[in-house]
Amino acid sequence: DTEVTQTPKHLVMGMTNKKSLKCEQHMGHRAMYWYKQKAKKPPELMFVYSYEKLSINESVPSRFSPECPNSSLLNLHLHALQPEDSALYLCASSLGSRDEGYTFGSGTRLTVV
């Protein structure tokens, strides 16, 4: 298995809703990442997990809450989002070394209404 699987592919949520994005990989990668990507822009790093521990939080607002239940799963819990949070949310994984690229999922297209 050489894929990162993200669900759902599309999500529409209201500003008072709570929802979660899910990400799964079975490549034995020990680093997992959440990125946010706006249209025609590069991905922006949000969080990094290494060996299931949060190692980097790029000053992300607390309405985004990551969770890593085990080495294969990564969640992003969403609460009280704003319309400007609408974006493509990408999960990625890697071996965590400098020489290895990331494997990205196909993303969740989030719309906040």
Place this chain on the structure above:
Amino acid sequence: GNSVTQMEGPVTLSEEAFLTINCTYTATGYPSLFWYVQYPGEGLQLLLKATKADDKGSNKGFEATYRKETTSFHLEKGSVQVSDSAVYFCALSYAGGTSYGKLTFGQGTILTVHP
């Protein structure tokens, strides 16, 4: 800090034309360099990589050579196809401290190939 600069797009070519997308970087030490491609509505896919000076990465007819003396990693393809239409991102990875191979992306270059 680390940074990547890509040529401004969009780039529009006819099928079978030669493609070059310029990429230069600024980094301390010796980063690894990558090209990612993003097709419409999809995530990013690793296209090719090079991990040390003078390495050439290649895949699907695309090539890029790690040039330390010019701090560049330009993407080339001899004959583009309509199916190559996508956004191309140059990126570097430098592991230091808690970087965990953290990627720094360029701004992306939109490529459109017409029949």
